[in-house]
Amino acid sequence: MGELEIRNLTKVFNDDSGDIVAVDDFEAEIEDGELIVLVGPSGCGKSTTLRCIAGLETPTQGDILVDGNDVTDNKPKNRDMAMVFQNYALYPHKTARGNMAFGLKMTTDLSKEEIDERVEEVAAMMGIEDLLGKKPGDLSGGQQQRVALGRAIVREPEVFLMDEPLSNLDAKLRTQMRTELQSLQQEFGVTTVYVTHDQTEAMTMSDRIAVLNEGQLQQLGTPLECYHEPANRFVASFIGSPSMNFFELELDATGSPTLVNETFEYELDDDVYADVEGAGDRFTLGIRPEDVEAVPADTRNAIPAEVEVTEPLGDVTYVYLNVGGQQYTATLEGDIVLEAGRTIHVTFPQENIHLFDGDTGEAVRNRTPPEVDDFGTLTGVETDTGAEVAE
Numbered sequence: 519m520g521e522l523e524i525r526n527l528t529k530v531f532n533d534d535s536g537d538i539v540a541v542d543d544f545e546a547e548i549e550d551g552e553l554i555v556l557v558g559p560s561g562c563g564k565s566t567t568l569r570c571i572a573g574l575e576t577p578t579q580g581d582i583l584v585d586g587n588d589v590t591d592n593k594p595k596n597r598d599m600a601m602v603f604q605n606y607a608l609y610p611h612k613t614a615r616g617n618m619a620f621g622l623k624m625t626t627d628l629s630k631e632e633i634d635e636r637v638e639e640v641a642a643m644m645g646i647e648d649l650l651g652k653k654p655g656d657l658s659g660g661q662q663q664r665v666a667l668g669r670a671i672v673r674e675p676e677v678f679l680m681d682e683p684l685s686n687l688d689a690k691l692r693t694q695m696r697t698e699l700q701s702l703q704q705e706f707g708v709t710t711v712y713v714t715h716d717q718t719e720a721m722t723m724s725d726r727i728a729v730l731n732e733g734q735l736q737q738l739g740t741p742l743e744c745y746h747e748p749a750n751r752f753v754a755s756f757i758g759s760p761s762m763n764f765f766e767l768e769l770d771a772t773g774s775p776t777l778v779n780e781t782f783e784y785e786l787d788d789d790v791y792a793d794v795e796g797a798g799d800r801f802t803l804g805i806r807p808e809d810v811e812a813v814p815a816d817t818r819n820a821i822p823a824e825v826e827v828t829e830p831l832g833d834v835t836y837v838y839l840n841v842g843g844q845q846y847t848a849t850l851e852g853d854i855v856l857e858a859g860r861t862i863h864v865t866f867p868q869e870n871i872h873l874f875d876g877d878t879g880e881a882v883r884n885r886t887p888p889e890v891d892d893f894g895t896l897t898g899v900e901t902d903t904g905a906e907v908a909e
Contacts, residue, residue, distance in 0.1 A: 520585070520676040520709035522548040522571070527580035529566050540566040542733040544580070551707040553700075557720040558730035558756070564713045565681055567730070571711060572601050572679050584676055595625055600670035601679040604686065606662045608654040608669075614641075615650040618669045625673070640672045643702075660691045667699070671706065678703070678710040684719065696723060717757050721745070729753050746887040751879035754804050754872060760836060762804045763846040766876065769799045777803060781842030782821045787868045793883040800876025807836070809870035809885070810848035813863055820863040823848075825856045839864065 529541040541563040548554050556564040569575040571582055573594035582590045589597045600621070608617050618637045622628055628636070641647040644664045654662055663683060670678055683699075684692045700723055703710050714720055720727045721741045729736045729744060729752075737749040741757075748754035754762045767777035767784065775791040777784040784803065786794075794801065813820050823839035823846070830852065837848045837856060848864060856862065873883040 520550045521583075522546075522677055522709055522711070523581075523583040523586075524548075524567075524571065525581040525583070527567065527570060527582070528578045529563070529570055529575060530578045539733050541570065541577075544730075544733075544735050546728060546735070546738060548709055548711065550709055552725045553703050553710040553712060553723060554726050554728060555712045555714060555720040555724035556728045556730060557714055557717055558736075560715060561732075562730040563733040564715075564730050568601075568679055568681055568711060568713050571677075572599055573597055574601075598676040599679055600673045600675040600677075601681065602666050602670050602683045604682040606654070606666040606686075608662060608666060610654050613651055613653055614646065614657070614665045614668075617654070617665055618650075618672050621669060621673050636672050637668075640668045644668045644671075659687055660695065663687065663695060667702070671702070676709065678708050678712075680710065680712045682714050683712075685714070685716075699723065718759060721757070727757070729756060731756075742887070747881070747884040748872065749881055751802055751804070751874045751881075754874070754881075758806060760807045760847045760849070762806050762872070763810070765803045765805075765841075767801055767803055768876075769794070769801060771795075771799075777801060779842070784819050784821075784866070790868050790871070790873075790883065794873055797882045798875060798877070801882065802874040802876055802879070803866070804872035804874060805866045805870065806885075807847040807849040808834075809867060810846075810850075810864050811867060812848070812850060812854075813865045815863045817863065817865055819865045821865060822861055823864050825858055825860045825862060827858065828856050830855070 524544060524546045527541055527544040528539070531538045531540055544567055546554070556567060558564050566575060570577045573592060577590065581588055584598065609620065612620065615637055618640065619633050622633045622636065638647065641650055644667065646661065646664045646668060649657060649661055649665065654665070657665065666683070684695050687695060696719060712723065724741055726738060726740055727744050728738045731752050737744055737753045744753055744757045748757065751764065755764070765779065767779045770776045770778050775786045777786065821841060823841045825837060826840050826845060827838040829836040833852045835850050835852055835854050837850055839846050839848055869886045872881065872885055874880065875882055
């Protein structure tokens with residue numbers, strides 16, 4: 519069992535400028551074997567939250583429970599947790615074997631033979647059995663990371679804690695290690711709290727994502743929930759790459775309900791208006807780049823946009839558009855070639871738009887989420903729009 523419960527966790531630092539609230543009333547219940555990712559911009563409180571869970575920081579208030587037992591005041595070594603640090607934190611004078619064995623020597627009464635057996639077993643699993651006699655200075659970044667992971671795994675803890683463990687690796691190795699981490703976590707079934715600022719890691723690795731900003735939990739949900747049904751504008755902007763496009767508009771309901779600004783008008787369908795009726799008159803319309811459609815100029819809700827830059831990636835092309843003096847992004851088919859300076863027309867399918875309160879940023883309406891059939895396949899999602907790019 520490795521159920522982890524965090525109740526009303528708050529951490530306040532004091533300095534000459536006053537109180538700094540690093541974590542503000544964070545709450546989460548993490549199931550046994552679940553991998554939850556804490557994600558957010560630098561300074562949002564994710565690493566401080568992890569350090570409080572580990573016992574490296576003392577919470578100002580709140581409780582941390584493992585399998586129902588309060589460990590808030592326990593020393594780190596008595597929490598049955600293993601932590602992997604961003605900088606690996608390997609002892610430079612010890613070999614890889616010595617680093618992996620050290621935690622077992624300090625926290626268990628296993629014999630030397632039992633420790634060696636466990637280290638060698640994990641090293642074989644990690645593919646680093648040939649490195650056990652080498653010191654960290656003789657290892658590459660990826661090898662050091664494997665040793666650091668092996669050191670955590672040999673302890674067989676109730677909870678793994680990982681603080682941006684892949685950030686020091688190059689892009690290709692980071693992708694490879696991300697896959698290995700997922701496989702290891704699934705194989706061992708150990709409850710894992712993983713911190714990253716990389717929303718791609720959060721989306722691809724986690725069972726659930728906890729999105730933080732300025733010390734506060736913005737949303738806790740599955741990757742697809744956070745992507746398709748963001749709780750507020752911040753979550754919508756942070757999750758997804760390229761980022762969601764946002765347009766500030768006001769509602770004109772004197773005739774056919776229409777969202778308007780200085781650049782364009784966007785007439786709402788009856789069902790969309792029903793979702794926002796009575797929610798005020800200032801909204802932020804959000805649309806994912808992949809949901810932007812290129813259409814003929816006479817299409818309903820067509821918006822003129824000037825092509826500024828294109829980034830062809832082969833399978834898709836990112837097109838950066840100027841609408842009303844602001845830059846926005848569309849993801850179009852990979853075989854579309856557009857020259858800079860050309861004006862095209864785009865539209866936003868109503869089933870794919872998000873609407874946020876213009877004052878609070880809270881979600882008023884989210885796009886219709888895709889359905890998943892029994893085989894895990896998305897249904898009701900167009901895979902080829904076949905749209906023509908029109909002037």
